[in-house]
Amino acid sequence: MKVLMFGWEFPPHISGGLGTACYGLVKGLAHHNQDIIFVVPKLWGDEEPLADFVNASDVTIDYREKRFKKFWKNLTYLEVSSFLVPYLGPDEFKKYTDYTIHDRTDVDESVFSNKFEFSGKYGKDLMMEVSRYALVAAHISKNKEHDIIHAHDWLSFPAGIAAKEISGKPMVAHVHATEFDRSGESVNQVVYDIERAGMEAADHVVAVSQLTKNIIIKKYGIPAEKVTVLHNAVLDASIIKSSYQKKVPEKIVTFLGRITFQKGPEYFVEAAKKVIERDPNVRFVMAGNGDLLNRMIDRVAELRMGTKFHFTGFLKGDDVDHMYAISDVYVMPSVSEPFGISPLEAVRHNTPVIISKQSGVAEVLNNAIKIDFWDIDSMADAIFALLHYDGISKMFKELGTEELKKLKWEHVAEKLVTVYNKTLPQKP
Amino acid sequence: MRTICFYFQVHQPYRLKPYRFFDIGEDHHYWDDFLNRSVMRKVAQKCYLPMNALLLEMINKYNGAFKVSFSMSGVFLDQLEAYAPDVLESFKKLVETGHCELLNETYGHTLAALKSKDEFQSMVKKHQEKIKKLFNGYQPKVFRNTELIYSDQIGAMVSEMGYDAILTEGAKHILGWKSPNYVYVNSINPKLKVLLKNFQLSDDIAFRFGNKGWSDYPLTTDKFVNWLNAVPEEEETINLFMDYETFGEHQWAETGIFEFMKALPDAVFSSTNFTFSTPSEVAAKIPPVGKIHVPIPISWADEERDLTAWLGNDLQDEAFDRLYEMEKLVKSIDDEDIQRDWSYLQTSDHFYYMCTKFFSDGDIHSYFSPYDSPYDAFINYMNVLSDFMIRVREKISIKEISA
Numbered sequence: 001m002k003v004l005m006f007g008w009e010f011p012p013h014i015s016g017g018l019g020t021a022c023y024g025l026v027k028g029l030a031h032h033n034q035d036i037i038f039v040v041p042k043l044w045g046d047e048e049p050l051a052d053f054v055n056a057s058d059v060t061i062d063y064r065e066k067r068f069k070k071f072w073k074n075l076t077y078l079e080v081s082s083f084l085v086p087y088l089g090p091d092e093f094k095k096y097t098d099y100t101i102h103d104r105t106d107v108d109e110s111v112f113s114n115k116f117e118f119s120g121k122y123g124k125d126l127m128m129e130v131s132r133y134a135l136v137a138a139h140i141s142k143n144k145e146h147d148i149i150h151a152h153d154w155l156s157f158p159a160g161i162a163a164k165e166i167s168g169k170p171m172v173a174h175v176h177a178t179e180f181d182r183s184g185e186s187v188n189q190v191v192y193d194i195e196r197a198g199m200e201a202a203d204h205v206v207a208v209s210q211l212t213k214n215i216i217i218k219k220y221g222i223p224a225e226k227v228t229v230l231h232n233a234v235l236d237a238s239i240i241k242s243s244y245q246k247k248v249p250e251k252i253v254t255f256l257g258r259i260t261f262q263k264g265p266e267y268f269v270e271a272a273k274k275v276i277e278r279d280p281n282v283r284f285v286m287a288g289n290g291d292l293l294n295r296m297i298d299r300v301a302e303l304r305m306g307t308k309f310h311f312t313g314f315l316k317g318d319d320v321d322h323m324y325a326i327s328d329v330y331v332m333p334s335v336s337e338p339f340g341i342s343p344l345e346a347v348r349h350n351t352p353v354i355i356s357k358q359s360g361v362a363e364v365l366n367n368a369i370k371i372d373f374w375d376i377d378s379m380a381d382a383i384f385a386l387l388h389y390d391g392i393s394k395m396f397k398e399l400g401t402e403e404l405k406k407l408k409w410e411h412v413a414e415k416l417v418t419v420y421n422k423t424l425p426q427k428p
Numbered sequence: 429m430r431t432i433c434f435y436f437q438v439h440q441p442y443r444l445k446p447y448r449f450f451d452i453g454e455d456h457h458y459w460d461d462f463l464n465r466s467v468m469r470k471v472a473q474k475c476y477l478p479m480n481a482l483l484l485e486m487i488n489k490y491n492g493a494f495k496v497s498f499s500m501s502g503v504f505l506d507q508l509e510a511y512a513p514d515v516l517e518s519f520k521k522l523v524e525t526g527h528c529e530l531l532n533e534t535y536g537h538t539l540a541a542l543k544s545k546d547e548f549q550s551m552v553k554k555h556q557e558k559i560k561k562l563f564n565g566y567q568p569k570v571f572r573n574t575e576l577i578y579s580d581q582i583g584a585m586v587s588e589m590g591y592d593a594i595l596t597e598g599a600k601h602i603l604g605w606k607s608p609n610y611v612y613v614n615s616i617n618p619k620l621k622v623l624l625k626n627f628q629l630s631d632d633i634a635f636r637f638g639n640k641g642w643s644d645y646p647l648t649t650d651k652f653v654n655w656l657n658a659v660p661e662e663e664e665t666i667n668l669f670m671d672y673e674t675f676g677e678h679q680w681a682e683t684g685i686f687e688f689m690k691a692l693p694d695a696v697f698s699s700t701n702f703t704f705s706t707p708s709e710v711a712a713k714i715p716p717v718g719k720i721h722v723p724i725p726i727s728w729a730d731e732e733r734d735l736t737a738w739l740g741n742d743l744q745d746e747a748f749d750r751l752y753e754m755e756k757l758v759k760s761i762d763d764e765d766i767q768r769d770w771s772y773l774q775t776s777d778h779f780y781y782m783c784t785k786f787f788s789d790g791d792i793h794s795y796f797s798p799y800d801s802p803y804d805a806f807i808n809y810m811n812v813l814s815d816f817m818i819r820v821r822e823k824i825s826i827k828e829i830s831a
Binding site: 246247248249283285293294297298300301302304306307308310311312313319322 | 448449450451452453454741742743745746747749750801803806807810811813814817818
């Protein structure tokens, strides 16, 4: 089967979990001998050759062609309210736009130019890029033969829709996160509209968890039978043995992720206070960056636990592994997490995890303590227990790693192929 | 007798290097040697060396009729020894003239006076020793507390330590209708004279001198002398207190600040009945007019002249309280490195960097801060403090075991 897949990023150049998930999926599909044309706004040239990669920035199109003009008319509305960046808070937004502005090599601003240099980032011209990406998609679908279209998240939904209109092939919309996960109840209407249009236009929808499927049904009005749950997997389930040594005598409890509403950092801070009151020989670490960072720092100071609760800022490379390696407990208190891959990384480092029931990963990981994100008492109890009662943490370490081995992208891809087959027009 | 009293504050903090969570428990060197050295060298070239040379020339020229005073923090003196021995030599030359008075302060440029009498006294003693050692046995008689922070209680502590006088801000809200141009006494112990900064005339030089948007720009010696003459005849002392870095660093050489100072004595001698005096001379010669009541501490910072530049928000209070919790433990340890770091960690600047008064006085704060935000300053400081606490506890437990 030939799959025309639209993504937004691909390893090694990623800024979020979307790229990693696409990579796993493509790898799994390749294992099952599926042909994939993978389109991204910008290719860097060092991607692993798992698919026929198409760099949207290289595609030349004649924008005066009538059909494209029609798309363009439908798409330009996206740009109007383009002052938004879906995954970023205001602080990160500024950093990102600074970065994006300096990082972009050449951008021809004219609508009727032949080529458009995508940044492939989540920067200030995001909406413009999303709509132009759709135009390019239409062009590609005309010229590249394919059986099915598969679009990942709202950024590439307009591309999927455009491709489908041109080629008439069935489309699968893959939802890795919804606007409700990112923004709570204060959703961005433009993004929501795109998500909904994508899911409605799709012949089938794939959700990364039951939790996400429920949101898709409830908030987007998609019929349940049109949605299949395909949990994410891990690329490598092997245990990571780190030689990195902890330098402090205390046990370490870690939060690692974007410090934004979605991730529930404030519940971690409150639980930390409760634990420290009972056991002062613990250090808490909040690793990451985000629009709630300063508020968390203020709160930690207000709770007078500044020498027990540390902030590392954004971690990258080896530091991430070091952080997992020296952690005695890993906590992911997400308010709404479609999947959430980081607890699985913690398990690979033999670190016991506490995850919120409001996360997709809770559906696949049994050997973890699951709590409601808002229940700081239970969170504190769980942290205390994992720090002090060796029995549970030992059990979690052993069984958790066994569980990981079952989460393979090959399995996910196998199920995905079944979804494709179901979606393809049935031969008479 | 009518007189002008110049006092210059000379201070540079030991700035912390970027200290990460991963460094806690491992890296015990906290100071940004490169940054501290570069700042010191830069300011030495722009301010300390040329201004010291100018003052020496002026003192010699007027044969002692022109005189000044300095307070140099211990952290500054340590950095002079490390990075700028040439500057230290030029300060020594100034002191040798006999017309340049030195004041005492806390060694670490600390806020200890607000927290612990014991720590305050030990920081003052440490400073006394430092001055004595570097300046040929010099013993200051006048005290100035960090950032001119003063209250009745602080005055009483200082008086107890045997000082004749203390300097502080002539803050409007404590003076009311009174003038700063008199000598006052501490309300608890009247033996201690209190000299108040004339912030109008001081800030004309320190803050407004090069400001082209100021209605009195440019400030000439003629203009300044007219203002001095406009002060009522019975008001006897004009205390001009400012950061020494005013000359060449806050006000660049291009503003003409050096020429202004060079020309000032002639203008004063020819057109006014003012002389120049040091703080101890003012305290000795001018009779005090009454007590000054300062129940709540004042400082020379910002519009409010209070403590909010260093203390008051959660970040600052948390850092401050955690630091001074260590006091007793640190005192019981006889270890040179621990004692040095303890002094340097108390420096008021660390708390100043955590100030969140962005929208009023934030400009001047961010000018002086090596951090992007008060939050960064807090995180970095707390990481360092966490490591320091580990070291202190280790030393204590070693001591207990060997005992």
